[in-house]
Structures are given as structure tokens and as C-alpha cells.
Amino acid sequence: MSSTIRDVAIKAGVSRSTVSKALNNSGVVSEETKCRVKQAADALGYQPNARARNFATRATYQIAFLADFPFDAAFVNPHLFEIMRGVQHTLDKKGYAMVMKHQDDKQSISFVEQAWLQHMVDGFVFHMSVMSKRLSALISKENIPHIVIGKPNFNNRLCWIDTDNCLSGELAARHLLEQGYTDFAYIGGRAEDMISWRRLHGVRQSLQENGLNLPHDRVLQSQSTLADGARAMKKLMRMNPRPQAVICANNPIALGLMQALQAKGIHVPEDMALITFDTYPFSMFTEPPMTVVDINMYDMGQEAGRLVLQKLKHPATQIQTYITIPTLVCRGTTASLRK
Amino acid sequence: MSSTIRDVAIKAGVSRSTVSKALNNSGVVSEETKCRVKQAADALGYQPNARARNFATRATYQIAFLADFPFDAAFVNPHLFEIMRGVQHTLDKKGYAMVMKHQDDKQSISFVEQAWLQHMVDGFVFHMSVMSKRLSALISKENIPHIVIGKPNFNNRLCWIDTDNCLSGELAARHLLEQGYTDFAYIGGRAEDMISWRRLHGVRQSLQENGLNLPHDRVLQSQSTLADGARAMKKLMRMNPRPQAVICANNPIALGLMQALQAKGIHVPEDMALITFDTYPFSMFTEPPMTVVDINMYDMGQEAGRLVLQKLKHPATQIQTYITIPTLVCRGTTASLRK
DNA sequence: TTGTATGCGTTATCAG
DNA sequence: CTGATAACGCATACAA
Numbered sequence: 001m002s003s004t005i006r007d008v009a010i011k012a013g014v015s016r017s018t019v020s021k022a023l024n025n026s027g028v029v030s031e032e033t034k035c036r037v038k039q040a041a042d043a044l045g046y047q048p049n050a051r052a053r054n055f056a057t058r059a060t061y062q063i064a065f066l067a068d069f070p071f072d073a074a075f076v077n078p079h080l081f082e083i084m085r086g087v088q089h090t091l092d093k094k095g096y097a098m099v100m101k102h103q104d105d106k107q108s109i110s111f112v113e114q115a116w117l118q119h120m121v122d123g124f125v126f127h128m129s130v131m132s133k134r135l136s137a138l139i140s141k142e143n144i145p146h147i148v149i150g151k152p153n154f155n156n157r158l159c160w161i162d163t164d165n166c167l168s169g170e171l172a173a174r175h176l177l178e179q180g181y182t183d184f185a186y187i188g189g190r191a192e193d194m195i196s197w198r199r200l201h202g203v204r205q206s207l208q209e210n211g212l213n214l215p216h217d218r219v220l221q222s223q224s225t226l227a228d229g230a231r232a233m234k235k236l237m238r239m240n241p242r243p244q245a246v247i248c249a250n251n252p253i254a255l256g257l258m259q260a261l262q263a264k265g266i267h268v269p270e271d272m273a274l275i276t277f278d279t280y281p282f283s284m285f286t287e288p289p290m291t292v293v294d295i296n297m298y299d300m301g302q303e304a305g306r307l308v309l310q311k312l313k314h315p316a317t318q319i320q321t322y323i324t325i326p327t328l329v330c331r332g333t334t335a336s337l338r339k
Numbered sequence: 340m341s342s343t344i345r346d347v348a349i350k351a352g353v354s355r356s357t358v359s360k361a362l363n364n365s366g367v368v369s370e371e372t373k374c375r376v377k378q379a380a381d382a383l384g385y386q387p388n389a390r391a392r393n394f395a396t397r398a399t400y401q402i403a404f405l406a407d408f409p410f411d412a413a414f415v416n417p418h419l420f421e422i423m424r425g426v427q428h429t430l431d432k433k434g435y436a437m438v439m440k441h442q443d444d445k446q447s448i449s450f451v452e453q454a455w456l457q458h459m460v461d462g463f464v465f466h467m468s469v470m471s472k473r474l475s476a477l478i479s480k481e482n483i484p485h486i487v488i489g490k491p492n493f494n495n496r497l498c499w500i501d502t503d504n505c506l507s508g509e510l511a512a513r514h515l516l517e518q519g520y521t522d523f524a525y526i527g528g529r530a531e532d533m534i535s536w537r538r539l540h541g542v543r544q545s546l547q548e549n550g551l552n553l554p555h556d557r558v559l560q561s562q563s564t565l566a567d568g569a570r571a572m573k574k575l576m577r578m579n580p581r582p583q584a585v586i587c588a589n590n591p592i593a594l595g596l597m598q599a600l601q602a603k604g605i606h607v608p609e610d611m612a613l614i615t616f617d618t619y620p621f622s623m624f625t626e627p628p629m630t631v632v633d634i635n636m637y638d639m640g641q642e643a644g645r646l647v648l649q650k651l652k653h654p655a656t657q658i659q660t661y662i663t664i665p666t667l668v669c670r671g672t673t674a675s676l677r678k
Numbered sequence: 679t680t681g682t683a684t685g686c687g688t689t690a691t692c693a694g
Numbered sequence: 695c696t697g698a699t700a701a702c703g704c705a706t707a708c709a710a
Contacts, residue, residue, distance in 0.1 A: 002456060004687055015697040020689060030695060047456035052687035055394040055702055062438070069427075071637075074420035075619050078413030081420055085408050088439055097459070099401070100427055100439045117341060117386035120436070226624050252624065259598075280414050281620045285565050285591065298410075343703055354681045359705055369679060391703035394686055 003044040012040035023048070060122050063091055063308055064099045064115060066108060067127030078280055079297045080127065083149055086301020087125055094309055096122075103130045109138060116144055123308045125149065131158075145311040147304045147320070159311060161304050161322040165195050168293045168326040169202020169247075172275050175291070175328050176245045177210055180337030181273055184214060185243040187232045187253050189224040196249040199277060203247055218243060222253055229256020233264070236272075245273035245334070254290055255282045258333070274333040288332025300324045342383040351379035362387070399461050402430055402647055403438045403454060405447060406466035417619055418636040419466065422488055425640020426464055433648055435461075448474045455483055462647045464488065470497075484650040486643045486659070498650060500643055500661040504534050507632045507665040508541020508586075511614050514630070514667050515584045516549055519676030520612055523553060524582040526571045526592050528563040535588040538616060542586055557582060561592055568595020572603070575611075584612035584673070593629055594621045597672070613672040627671025639663045 008023075009016045014033060021029045022037035040046075054060050065087055070076045088098045099121060103111055108130040115121055126135075128150030136156045139146055148160035176184065186203055189196035204214055220235055222228035229252065236243060236257075248254035254276035258268055268274050268288065275291045276283065283290035307320055347362075348355045353372060360368045361376035368376075379385075393399050404423055409415045427437045438460060442450055447469040454460055465474075467489030475495045478485055487499035515523065525542055528535035543553055559574055561567035568591065575582060575596075587593035593615035597607055607613050607627065614630045615622065622629040646659055 005689095006687080016687090017689080017691095017698080018696060021696090024689085028695065033696085045456075047453065049687055050457045050459045051390075051393045051397070051399060052702095053689080055390045055686085055704095056688040056690080058390070058689095058702075060390060065439075069424050072417075072421065072619070073424060074413040074417030078411075078417075081413035082411065084439065085412060085441065088441055092441070097438045097440065099436045100404075100423065101436065102424065102427055102431070114386065117384075118389045120389045227626070255624075263602075280411070285594075287566070344705095345703080355704080356682080356706075357680060360680090363705085367679065372680080388703055391686095392705080394688090394702080395704040395706085397686070 002049075003046050004049070005046070007044055008037065008041045008046050011044060012037045058119075060120065061095060062097045062099055062121045063087075063123045063125060063305075064101050064121040065125045065127075066101050066103050066112070066130045068104050068129035069102045075281070079295075082297035083127075083301035083304065086298040086303075087305040088301075089298075090302045090305025091309070094305075096309065098125075105130050105132050105135075108132070109135045112144070113138060113142075116142060123312050125304055125308055128152065143315060145308060145315060147308040147311065149300070149304055151321075157319055159307060159317075159320040161300060161307065161320070161324075163295050163297075163300065164323045164326065165198035166202040166205070167323070168277055168295065169199035169204075170206040171202075171326055171328050172199070172247050172277070172293045173203040173206035175293075175330070176247070176273065176275060176334065177206065177212075179273070179334055181245040181334075182212060183241065183244045184247060185218045185220065185236060185239065185245075186214060186247045186249070187220045187222055187229070187257065188249045189222060189253070191221065193224070193249070199247075199249055222249075224250055224252050226252050226256035226259070229253045229258070230260035233257050233260035237264075243272070244337075245275065248274065248276040251276055251278055251280065251282045251290075255286060258286060258290075269333050269335045273335065279329065283331070286333075291331045291334040292329050293326050294329050295324060295326045297324075341388075342385050343388070344385070346383055347376065347380045347385050350383060351376045397458075399459065400434055401436045401438055401460045402426075402462045402464060402644075403440050403460045404464045404466075405440050405442050405451070405469045407443050407468035408441045414620070418634075421636035422466075422640035422643065425637040425642075426644040427640075428637075429641045429644025430648070433644075435648065437464075437644075442469045444469050444471050444474075447471070448477055451483070452477060452481075455481060462651050464643055464647055467491065482654060484647060484654060486647045486650065488639070488643055490660075496658055498646060498656075498659040500639060500646065500659070500663075502634050502636075502639065503662045503665065504537035505541040505544070506662070507616055507634065508538035508543075509545040510541075510665055510667050511538070511586050511616070511632045512542040512545035514632075514669070515586070515612065515614060515673065516545065516551075518612070518673055520584040520673075521551060522580065522583045523586060524557045524559065524575060524578065524584075525553060525586045525588070526559045526561055526568070526596065527588045528561060528592070530560065532563070532588070538586075538588055561588075563589055563591050565591050565595035565598070568592045568597070569599035572596050572599035576603075582611070583676075584614065587613065587615040590615055590617055590619065590621045590629075594625060597625055597629070608672050608674045612674065618668065622670070625672075630670045630673040631668050632665050633668050634663060634665045636663075 005016050005019050009019045019037050022034040091098050123145035126148045133154055148158050151160050151162040186200055220232050277293050279294045283292045344355050344358050348358045358376050361373040430437050462484035465487045472493055487497050490499050490501040525539055559571050616632050618633045622631045
């Protein structure tokens with residue numbers, strides 16, 4: 001069997017409580033005995049029992065990460081993985097572990113209640129995919145330390161953190177303006193794709209600030225497939241004047257459009273510039289590689305980790321909102337018109 | 340404060356040990372008192388304290404999942420995510436939680452030692468990316484319940500599970516043969532890409548079984564980029580006779596090749612068939628969608644979860660090896676020549 | 679079938 | 695600064 005604090009105490013000739021204090025670097029113990037205790041602990045290869053420690057300190061040093069992980073999650077929602085990596089990294093640095101748990105939004109309420117009341121974890125990181133009004137109510141009622149990834153679409157007192165898709169749209173438009181483009185088109189996703197709408201909103205804001213605007217006939221909708229990108233190309237060709245630059249709501253649209261343009265002998269970016277959002281899955285593989293507005297989800301994960309630990313320490317901290325900053329990755333599908 | 344087993348005991352008018360037995364459905368307690376205890380527990384909203392339970396039972400009901408999660412892991416190694424999902428699912432069903440932990444192969448030894456000796460988890464799932472001889476030695480010495488994802492490339496007594504890339508290659512070739520193709524080419528990855536070599540090996544085996552073979556000049560190497568696929572196209576065109584079907588070691592090569600072929604006016608699959616491995620990232624987006632040999636990593640994750648729990652129960656179980664079965668997804672880039 | 683007593687290994691309180 | 699002692703809440707061997 002492995003040795004306990006008791007063995008160390010005997011070996012060092014002190015009491016168990018002194019050992020505990022010494023090894024936890026409590027200030028109230030003399031340097032001399034502290035040293036003696038540590039030597040004894042080393043000699044015995046003493047390792048504190050985490051289960052006993054959790055029991056005594058009434059903490060698990062663990063945070064649950066809850067999400068509705070879809071089939072083929074790495075492709076359906078690659079951001080989720082980066083967020084988790086970020087969360088795990090921060091928690092790890094602070095001595096906490098991250099427990100990954102799949103839940104759908106229905107099970108999640110009963111699971112959270114049980115996990116919390118049974119003291120299985122100290123706090124939660126919730127992905128929006130498991131959030132609901134009822135869960136929100138439970139969290140408030142029980143005062144559960146938490147952070148939500150994604151802004152809840154209902155009134156709440158939750159702590160949440162989200163990316164700013166509107167700002168992403170602004171950045172995309174601003175980049176094009178800086179390069180000297182003035183005449184744009186936007187190819188969006190489905191009608192219910194809120195991210196696409198927010199990005200469009202940001203684009204419009206940027207244009208307005210510069211005294212420009214985006215007429216309705218320059219905004220196309222699509223189903224976000226490669227084929228939709230190709231279809232959009234035909235519509236773009238009919239526009240008069242033809243737009244100088246196209247903002248695509250996502251990668252598949254952009255790739256489909258680009259392939260169709262090139263098949264027609266239209267060069268990117270010389271004849272028509274192109275910008276989209278997110279690095280993956282295609283943007284870097286194309287020829288030329290795409291200019292994109294990217295979001296560092298790892299960063300957001302780290303921030304989420306920090307926030308949940310903060311709630312742990314100061315449960316009364318005010319409702320938090322935090323917005324991560326998207327960044328522009330300028331590659332080959334946009335070029336300056338000013339040289 | 341929440342109520343404890345003691346409160347339930349008082350309320351039900353029995354001893355604490357009886358409550359424990361009753362709630363854990365021990366057979367030795369009468370149905371009547373069992374019922375009474377459960378009513379009392381419900382009335383009080385009693386929830387057992389997991390920390391105390393872990394302490395008393397000397398278990399954490401947690402398994403650590405260790406891997407060297409790369410930057411942009413969802414894209415660099417999407418399989419990892421599916422494996423984790425599978426592991427988590429199995430563990431969850433059995434009342435275990437999965438702790439995700441990033442480690443590189445150097446840190447991992449000291450981390451595992453500490454986590455194990457401090458009783459932080461009951462067992463480990465190791466991805467090959469964190470495995471090393473020294474870690475292997477530690478695991479054997481301490482008799483740590485574990486399963487390794489991926490066959491270690493050194494002598495060992497570890498429990499591991501891996502996919503059979505050779506079998507994947509066989510399946511790809513067999514499918515082409517069944518469709519009536521007899522003249523193949525193979526476009527592989529880099530010289531150090533073992534997966535590509537194993538797949539090629541499987542292809543050759545399949546051909547030999549059918550009295551065919553793959554001459555060396557029909558095997559091309561590449562860097563696994565889209566551009567490499569396009570370059571390969573030119574070499575294929577120079578071959579005489581021109582191969583009927585091309586097996587691409589991975590998605591990027593296949594997409595690059597297909598685009599180049601189509602740009603030349605060569606139709607897939609009519610003029611040249613094409614098969615590759617893995618569904619993602621491109622195979623379903625192309626026109627026509629690609630026929631691929633896919634591997635269900637979620638399955639393997641589930642199996643890994645099962646195995647580590649088995650080791651937990653029966654630490655003496657023999658060294659395990661398990662091979663998951665790849666499956667053929669027949670889509671549009673191959674067609675029967677026999678009709 | 680039920681109850682008693684004890685162990686699990688730490689941390690925390692409080693008196694010295 | 696140190697030590698005795700009491701939690702922490704549950705499970706379990708053993709006695710009744």
C-alpha cells in the first residue's frame with residue numbers, strides 16, 4: 001500500500017496536522033520542520049490521496065463541460081473542439097480537471113441537477129446546445145458556478161461568453177474597403193442561419209460608416225453547399241455593374257463560387273475578389289488560398305475556463321458578457337487595388 | 340445544507356447502514372424497509388454525496404483520456420474527436436465520467452504517475468500520441484488499468500486497440516475488382532506516411548489474391564495536397580494503357596486529382612474511376628461524391644471504453660488487441676463496368 | 679433482517 | 695509554531 005500522511009508524520013516526528021500544513025505550504029509552520037517533513041515525504045514517496053482531500057475540502061477540483069456533441073462533431077462543429085482545448089488548458093493550469101459530457105438539451109436539466117447536488121463537480125461550462133430556460137432557472141435557483149458558451153436567446157441572468165459575428169462582418173467589409181473595393185455582393189446561408197445574418201449586418205454597418213450601402217439585389221441566399229456557390233456565380237454574372245468583391249457567409253459557398261468562377265475563366269482576385277469566414281475546412285487548400293475572417297475559439301475556451309473558476313471563487317460576481325475578437329487572415333483572394 | 344444519509348436514517352427510523360444498503364439495492368434488506376427508506380429519501384430530497392462515496396469506496400468512477408491534442412485538432416485529427424465521443428458514451432452508460440487531458444509524450448509519464456498514485460482517476464485511455472516506452476514501463480510496473488488507442492510501435496505488454504489500414508486497402512481494391520476494374524494506379528502520401536503504405540499493402544494483397552499485381556510505375560508518391568493530386572493527373576495521362584481506376588491515399592489527393600481530371604474533360608467515373616479513404620473532409624462535397632472506405636472511430640472509442648472498464652474489473656485480463664472493421668461507402672466515383 | 683462500530687485520509691479548529 | 699481532536703458522509707464487516 002502507498003503511505004499516508006500518518007506515515008510521514010511518524011517518520012518526521014511530528015503530528016499529522018503539521019504534515020498537512022507543511023506540505024500545503026501554510027505560513028504558520030517553521031521552515032525547519034517544513035523541510036524535515038518534505039524530506040520524510042520524499043523518502044516515503046508520499047502522494048496525498050486526492051479522494052480523501054476532495055472529501056475533506058468539500059471540492060472535486062473538476063469542472064464539467066456539457067455539450068450536445070453531434071455525430072461527426074469534428075466536422076459538424078469543429079469550433080467545439082477548440083473551445084474544449086482552451087477550457088481544458090486553463091483549468092489544467094489552475095489545478096482543475098475537465099470532465100467531458102454529452103447531453104441533449106432535454107436530459108441536461110436532470111443531469112446537471114444530479115451532478116450538482118451529488119457534488120460530482122464544482123462547476124459547469126455549458127455549450128449553448130444544452131441550454132434552455134428551465135436549465136437557466138435551475139442554475140439561478142441553485143446558484144451553480146457556470147459559464148455559457150454562446151449568448152442565450154432568451155432573457156436570463158446567466159454568465160455567458162460569445163463571439164461577435166457582427167464584428168466579423170464588419171472586419172470583412174473593412175478589409176475590402178481598405179483594399180480599395182467599393183462594390184460588393186453578399187452570399188448568405190439559409191434564412192434561419194443567424195450567424196449569416198449577423199455577419200451581413202456587420203458588413204452593412206461597415207459600409208454605412210463609409211457612406212456606402214449594400215442594395216438588396218446584391219444579397220443572395222443559399223443552402224450553403226458547393227452547388228449553391230456555383231449557382232450564385234451565374235447570378236453574379238448577370239449583375240450590372242458586376243460586383244468587384246464577394247463576401248461569402250461560409251467556406252462551402254466560397255469554394256463553390258470560386259470553382260465556378262475559375263471554370264468560367266474569371267480570375268480571383270484580379271477579376272473578382274472573394275472573402276469568407278473561418279479558416280476551415282477549405283480556405284487554405286484552394287488556389288489561391290482564401291482571405292478569411294477567422295475566430296480564435298481556443299482563446300474563447302481559455303477565457304471561459306477563467307470565468308468559471310472566477311465564479312467559483314466569487315459566486316456573487318456580476319453577470320458576465322465577453323466578446324472575443326475575430327481576426328483577418330489576408331491570403332490570396334483579395335488584393336489591393338491601389339498600387 | 341443538503342441532507343445526509345443520517346437525516347434519512349432518522350426520518351425512516353432506521354440506522355444509517357440500513358439506509359445505505361436500501362438505497363444501493365442490497366438484497367439483504369427487506370422490501371418493506373427499503374420502501375420506507377426510499378420514501379424518506381425522496382421526502383428529504385436526499386442525494387448521496389459523491390465525494391464521500393468516492394472516499395469510502397476507494398474509487399473515483401472516472402477515467403482519464405490522454406492525448407496530445409494538436410492545434411486545430413478537429414481538422415488535424417478529426418478521428419480523435421469521434422474516438423472521445425465513443426469512449427465518453429460507453430463510460431457514461433456504465434456510470435463513469437471521462438476526464439479529457441492534454442499531454443505531450445514527455446509530460447505524460449510524470450502526469451500519469453501522479454494522477455495514479457494520488458488516486459485521481461481509476462484508469463486511463465491513452466492515445467498513441469502520448470505513449471512511450473517509459474510510460475509503458477510505468478503502466479506495467481504499477482499495473483494501471485488502461486487501453487491504448489493505436490498499436491504501439493515497440494515491444495510492449497500494453498492493452499491496445501487499432502484500426503486495420505491494410506484491410507482498408509484490401510476493401511478498396513476488392514470493391515474496384517467487383518465492379519469489373521482490373522487496371523489500377525495508386526497515389527500515396529509522403530514516404531513516412533505509414534497509413535498510406537499500409538493501405539497500399541492491402542491493395543496489393545487484394546490484387547495478388549486475384550492473380551493481378553500493381554507495377555511500381557503505377558504507384559505515385561505525393562505530399563498529400565490538392566496540387567499534388569493535380570500533378571498526379573498528368574502522370575496518369577502519360578501511362579499506357581491509361582489506368583481504369585485510381586486509388587488515392589487520402590481526401591486531398593483525391594479532390595485535387597478529380598478537379599484536374601474534370602478540367603481536362605475527363606469524366607469520373609466513366610472515363611476513370613476513383614476511390615479514396617475517409618469520408619471527411621471533402622468526399623461528400625464533390626460532384627459526383629466520392630466512393631470511400633471509411634472507418635467508424637466512434638465504434639472504436641466505444642470499444643476502448645468497454646475494454647478499460649473490463650481491465651478495471653479484471654486487472655489480470657490478458658493483453659488485448661482489437662481491430663475495427665472499415666466499411667465501404669459506395670458513391671459516385673466508381674461504377675460497375677458489368678452492366 | 680437490522681444495527682453497531684469502524685475505516686477511509688485529509689483538512690480545519692482550537693487549545694496549548 | 696505545534697498537536698490533539700473533530701469533522702467530512704458513506705460503506706461495510708461483524709455482531710445481534
